[in-house]
Amino acid sequence: MSDPSSSSSSSAESIAIAARRAFEASQLLPITERDRALTAIRSRLESAKSDVLVANKKDMDAARNGELSKSLVSRLDLSRPGKYESMLQGISDVAALPVPTGIVTFAKELGPGLELQRVTCPVGVLLVIFEARPEVVVNIAALAIKSGNAAILKGGKESLHTATLLSHLISEALATTSVPPAFVQSVATRSEISSLLAQDRYIDLVMPRGGNELVRSIQNSTRIPVMGHADGICAVYIDESAQEETAVRVVVESKIDYMAACNAAETLLIHQSLLSTIWPKVASALIEQSVTLKCDPASLAALSPSDLIVPSSEQDYYTEFLGPTLAVKVVASVSEAIKHINSHSSHHTDSIVTESEESMSAWCRGLDSANCYINASTRFADGTRYGLGTEVGISTGKTHARGPVGLDGLVIYKYMMRSKKQGGSVIADYEKGGGKYTHQDLPTQAPMF
Template structure:
């Protein structure tokens, strides 16, 4: 069995060896992987069923949350087909590498280019969702990065078979066999987090405790989010139908997702008008409402009493800083748009927040004033997703402010380098420039394309 350092060294070597592999070969590798996954579908889903059975025991014993169990299920709905389609979508996306974003002629025959390139070796650590192995492997391969993947123990059987299928597909390609690697233990993670010589970026995808632990135990840059504390604000000009549709979908479409809404802010002028209708729709959907005084009183004033009125109760201060990940929603009335923005910026995790409004001025103030990776107008927070954004799939959500923010797709997995080319007969040297000598032209190169 390889040690953590051997795994990291192998990943670095595979990354370096892959840099001369053509983009078409990376696309071919993704298609081989997709075929291998489909060929092993029956065994993979059977392993997932066993993981689910073991996880249910943990849930029944109170050692695992119901939301984590739901994320584990690869058999649910169209998740399998969506996973494979995500690989093909990534394969069909434009190559994110080799793109020129800056081109200047510094002197006659001296050209400078800023060119997108892969980051390097990625250590990706995630919980529960076994399809993340495939999602991230696809994004990493397409963007030219070499990933080391660690799934949660609750999905161990599933992820092992997924990894084997990925390896089988890779074996048919020209990429190194160690280009995508998986690890199984926490001890390996701890060791890898110290190997900043080989690993360039850590991407944690999971609970608050997982992300915080990684951030506090490595010198390697970390990209990710700890919480998904999303909010919807009903502005004083909100339309009733839009309010009901956006709020209910944001909370109930997939409550255990990080882009599910956890807090609803209601303008005071709507507490006795639009809010009761929204509350009735939420209660009918079995959402437990943790309300402040005004919004709770409004619910109890409805006649006849709404269905499931027992699900409405007073909110504690902690309700507005909790990622519930279930059918629970904290509700608060606010006197103004400015107060809504202030509440979100001080309570949220800067993930995704939405306003329901008919006012262009209010919409403009909200999307600019809220300091989150995603700010929406009249749309469900559930749209914050790499697949829905057209990224094919995503490596995760970043709530940081460096390099990449929001759903991280291919563009979030590339950085850039500067390439300088002299075509002068004698080359170029700095000593020829300065006072009384040649001056830099810094002339824009029109319609620049990389000449190498």
């Protein structure tokens, strides 16, 4: 009797090898083939809309009969007015963006006849693991193709029928182009993911897109670099110069627009001078939206009693509630607010409400977060809203890419050197008495190849 785990490992290795070979083959294709592939994908998905919606209905029926939350069921639904068309438009938006590879970011003459360039290039093979939203298959496939990266996709079981069909249609479309069909692949089972996370020889980067539990599990299960965020503990700080209308608008939308999102506000900080003025108005607006306020002693004492107003604990300021709960704390200054966020948040997205240029400057310089906002809702932290076409996910890491990860976050770089000297160049030409390096800047125009 065969060992199922051995079979899964063999299958995962085959998938990873196929992705690596597809990636390597694609690097010798004209860059224009990427946009041709995107056009073919959009056309195929457009013609297959009715089939996709049938598959999506199977997922929706299973979700309604299961234990998924209403918000998660809503995220699954591709039949909502305009959602399918928006997914298709995302492909066109990505196709219209400039190609992110082959850009010279550094150029020098090292010495007579010896030139060096730093040129952007794809990362390689991406393993992208996500939950719920089936359109993510299309979003990521478009970004991967445009940036020149091969992708292996794994969606959540709740979107199995839809995601599997979308991936199949993408492969069908790629088969009509010079981009290898294995350039975008999908897997269906959890056991395959465990095996793929061991394929560090072929897979270059893992990108989890989902909740805290998913991301942490992946980070602890692989030697492959992981780009993602484990929490979305976002904060809004109401500074002493804030205007009441701005405070109410920014705080309320940051919290209630979509509470299960990683860019929804979970903490509210209030300047101590606003306890009898703006704070009661903001609290009232939140309570009208059925938001429970977990308040520290100062903010609690400033409000009239309510079932939705309760004392906070220290742990609340480290918590991603993902629902109608907000932790509230009073601070004495913008610097104290920054210090609190830097030590309690997940470095995702944080916003200040203020009219003070000095506070704005301190906020953007002192905050150690991927997205630093002034008088704006935290819900703006999104690749589509940033004009990135779409996004693979949000990164709160300190290397490579931060914030919404679009095309620019899917490229790295390589150094290209060319000698134009007869007989080539060796270091003895510039050292050991042979001469000197010039290190003269050159124009960063087209790459040498």
